[in-house]
Amino acid sequence: MVEKDPLSWKTEPSENYLDDHFLYRGVHKVLWKNWPDLNRIYPNFFITSQAKEGLSVDWSKYATPLFTLNHLPDLSLEINGIVELNVGNLKQLIINANLPINIQHDPIGTQNKDQRINRAHSLIIGINKMNKTKVKRFFSKIAKWAKDMAPFS
Amino acid sequence: MTHKFIDIPEETYIRLTELKRVNETIPDLLTRLIASSNDLKEGLSEPIRNKIIDKLNLALKKFKEDTINLQDDWDGQGSKGFSEELWQNVIDFLLLIYIELHAEDLEAPFPLVLPNVDGSLDIDWETESFELLINFPPDPEELIHMFGEKMGSPKNELDVRINRELASLVVSEWLKKIL
Numbered sequence: 001m002v003e004k005d006p007l008s009w010k011t012e013p014s015e016n017y018l019d020d021h022f023l024y025r026g027v028h029k030v031l032w033k034n035w036p037d038l039n040r041i042y043p044n045f046f047i048t049s050q051a052k053e054g055l056s057v058d059w060s061k062y063a064t065p066l067f068t069l070n071h072l073p074d075l076s077l078e079i080n081g082i083v084e085l086n087v088g089n090l091k092q093l094i095i096n097a098n099l100p101i102n103i104q105h106d107p108i109g110t111q112n113k114d115q116r117i118n119r120a121h122s123l124i125i126g127i128n129k130m131n132k133t134k135v136k137r138f139f140s141k142i143a144k145w146a147k148d149m150a151p152f153s
Numbered sequence: 154m155t156h157k158f159i160d161i162p163e164e165t166y167i168r169l170t171e172l173k174r175v176n177e178t179i180p181d182l183l184t185r186l187i188a189s190s191n192d193l194k195e196g197l198s199e200p201i202r203n204k205i206i207d208k209l210n211l212a213l214k215k216f217k218e219d220t221i222n223l224q225d226d227w228d229g230q231g232s233k234g235f236s237e238e239l240w241q242n243v244i245d246f247l248l249l250i251y252i253e254l255h256a257e258d259l260e261a262p263f264p265l266v267l268p269n270v271d272g273s274l275d276i277d278w279e280t281e282s283f284e285l286l287i288n289f290p291p292d293p294e295e296l297i298h299m300f301g302e303k304m305g306s307p308k309n310e311l312d313v314r315i316n317r318e319l320a321s322l323v324v325s326e327w328l329k330k331i332l
Contacts, residue, residue, distance in 0.1 A: 020199065025226055028227070028228040028230075028232075028270075030219070030220065030223065030227055030228065030232075030268055031267070031268060031270070033268075034215060034216045034219060034220070034265070034266075035265075035267075037263065042265070042267055042277065043267070043275060043277060043286055044267035044268060044269050044275045044277075045272060047269045047271055047273075061319060064304070072228060072229075072230075073228070073229030074229060105193070108170055127155070129296075129314070130314065132288065133286050133287070133288045133298040133299060133300040134300040134312060136286065136288075137286050
């Protein structure tokens with residue numbers, strides 16, 4: 001997964017996201033510390049203040065859950081956990097609930113103070129003011145902790 | 154569209170249809186909800202009101218201690234903090250709902266309150282019979298978005314964005330209908 005020249009990375013089409021792929025996302029302790037059951041996922045991790053154009057996730061084609069954890073400001077599982085969305089389940093949900101949502105590859109080829117180089121970086125686009133609460137509810141039903149990445153409570 | 158000086162998004166009118174009584178228009182529905190709420194607020198005894206507030210504060214005590222007054226950037230990625238004012242607004246919002254339920258002799262468990270990185274709070278009921286998620290933004294001018302489902306009854310879906318002044322009335326009317 002180490003790339004020699006990030007500037008040569010191409011943005012891949014959404015059909016490259018296969019049903020057995022996953023999308024990973026870090027969840028900070030403040031979000032989960034009052035969840036009554038840490039074996040499941042609650043709706044409040046599906047929102048972002050950083051990427052207004054979509055929900056930032058890492059694509060399993062170029063990332064592992066550990067990769068995602070290592071890209072967070074705090075690498076401890078006492079502070080962050082990693083949640084995964086299965087792409088097949090996500091596609092099914094989009095169809096069943098008729099959601100205007102898509103996955104968009106958004107590789108980050110240059111580093112700055114806000115972001116690190118990341119070929120896996122992707123955006124779930126189409127979440128807006130009109131549907132965000134419904135989407136959060138639906139996403140929470142298909143999300144799971146990535147293997148060995150549930151936070152230590 | 155305006156009702157009693159409250160701007161109501163056009164799409165909200167359509168989505169409130171499920172809450173109407175027979176032959177009731179949406180303005181009729183809103184007028185009824187506002188009148189009923191005002192009557193209840195004025196008629197409710199102070200001890201009952203305080204009892205509901207105490208129960209709410211007790212149920213949500215740990216959340217408040219852990220979350221409210223967190224400063225911006227608590228996750229190191231640009232998150233927003235949560236103010237005492239926002240917390241009080243959420244308590245007031247829930248109080249109105251539970252006053253309405255109390256008046257109808259209905260009970261609903263207290264919800265979870267969950268923080269979001271954008272500084273809003275989610276109010277989340279997940280029970281065996283219904284689910285209701287309300288996103289409560291810090292800006293009082295922003296619309297409140299709610300999504301509710303009664304299990305096994307798709308016609309009772311609630312998917313509404315509405316002003317803060319009316320949101321608690323819509324929620325309590327929906328709960329009265331499905332409980």
